[in-house]
Amino acid sequence: xxxxxxxxxxxxxxxxxxxxxxxxxxxxxxxxxxxxxxxxxxxxxxxxxxxxxxxxxxxxxxxxxxxxxxxxxxxxxxxxxxxxxxxxxxxxxxxxxxxxxxxxxxxxxxxxxxxxxxxxxxxxxxxxxxxxxxxxxxxxxxxxxxxxxxxxxxxxxxxxxxxxxxxxxxxxxxxxxxxxxxxxxxxxxxxxxxxxxxxxxxxxxxxxxxxxxxxxxxxxxxxxxxxxxxxxxxxxxxxxxxxxxxxxxxxxxxxxxxxxxxxxxxxxxx
DNA sequence: CCCTGAACCTGACCGC
DNA sequence: TGCGGTCAGGTTCAGG
Numbered sequence: 001x002x003x004x005x006x007x008x009x010x011x012x013x014x015x016x017x018x019x020x021x022x023x024x025x026x027x028x029x030x031x032x033x034x035x036x037x038x039x040x041x042x043x044x045x046x047x048x049x050x051x052x053x054x055x056x057x058x059x060x061x062x063x064x065x066x067x068x069x070x071x072x073x074x075x076x077x078x079x080x081x082x083x084x085x086x087x088x089x090x091x092x093x094x095x096x097x098x099x100x101x102x103x104x105x106x107x108x109x110x111x112x113x114x115x116x117x118x119x120x121x122x123x124x125x126x127x128x129x130x131x132x133x134x135x136x137x138x139x140x141x142x143x144x145x146x147x148x149x150x151x152x153x154x155x156x157x158x159x160x161x162x163x164x165x166x167x168x169x170x171x172x173x174x175x176x177x178x179x180x181x182x183x184x185x186x187x188x189x190x191x192x193x194x195x196x197x198x199x200x201x202x203x204x205x206x207x208x209x210x211x212x213x214x215x216x217x218x219x220x221x222x223x224x225x226x227x228x229x230x231x232x233x234x235x236x237x238x239x240x241x242x243x244x245x246x247x248x249x250x251x252x253x254x255x256x257x258x259x260x261x262x263x264x265x266x267x268x269x270x
Numbered sequence: 271c272c273c274t275g276a277a278c279c280t281g282a283c284c285g286c
Numbered sequence: 287t288g289c290g291g292t293c294a295g296g297t298t299c300a301g302g
Contacts (some may be wrong), residue, residue: 109278
C-alpha cells in the first residue's frame with residue numbers, strides 16, 4: 001500500500017487520536033517483522049506521546065525517553081480500532097493508550113518495522129542517510145542535477161533511491177516521469193538541468209495531489225481514519241500497460257526495470 | 271562509489 | 287477445485 005502519500009495520510013489520520021495520550025501498553029503479537037521488534041519498544045509504556053512525525057516513509061512516535069520508528073513496508077496499515085475489538089490474524093502490534101484509544105498495526109507480508117531508539121532518531125542508521133523530503137525546497141532541479149552526474153543507471157531507479165530523495169515509490173515514479181515527458185530508462189547522468197527542473201515539479205505535483213486526495217487506494221488501503229484514497233482514478237500510466245496513452249492514444253508500454261513494473265508512453269516520453 | 275539482484279513474507283490471481 | 291507460477295505499493299544487503 002504505502003508510498004509517501006499513503007504514509008502521510010495514515011499519519012494525519014491517527015495523529016489527532018494519539019498525540020498527548022499516555023501509552024498504557026504495547027502488545028506485540030508477532031515480533032518477526034522486517035527486523036525483530038526489540039523488547040526495548042516497551043520503554044514507551046507509561047510515557048506520553050509528544051508528537052507523531054514522518055521522515056520519508058517512516059513514522060516517528062516521539063516520547064520523552066526515546067522514539068518508535070515504524071514503517072508500513074509493502075502491506076502494512078495502521079488504524080484506530082474500537083476498544084475490545086478482537087485482533088485479526090495479521091494484526092501484529094497494538095499500541096494501547098490509557099484512555100482506551102487503540103492503534104492497531106496490520107501487515108500481512110511483515111515487511112514493516114517497529115523499532116525503538118533512545119538516540120536522536122535522525123541519526124539512526126535507517127534515517128541518517130536519507131535524501132531530502134520531496135516537498136521541501138531542498139529538493140530542486142539543481143540538487144538532482146548535481147546528484148545525477150556520472151550516474152549510468154536509469155532515471156527511474158535514480159529517483160526511487162531513498163538516498164537521493166525519499167518517498168518516491170513505484171507508482172509515483174512512473175507517474176512523475178510521464179508528467180515530465182522523460183523516458184524511464186534514460187541514464188540519470190545524461191539528463192539536462194531543464195528536464196530535472198520539470199521532473200522535480202512533476203514529483204511535487206503528483207505527491208501533493210495524492211496526499212490531498214488521501215493517497216492511492218490499491219487493493220485494500222485505507223488511511224488511519226478508515227477512508228479510502230481516491231488518487232487511483234487519476235493515475236496516468238501506473239497499472240495501465242497496453243491501454244491508450246491519455247495524451248496521444250498510443251498503447252502504453254510495460255517493461256521491468258530493476259524488478260519493478262514500469263509503464264510509459266514511447267511517444268510522449270523521450 | 272555505483273549498480274544489480276536476492277532476500278525478507280503472504281495473498282491474490284491466472285492458466286491448466 | 288487444486289496446483290504451480292507470477293506478481294504486488296519497500297528497502298536493506300551482499301557481491302561484482
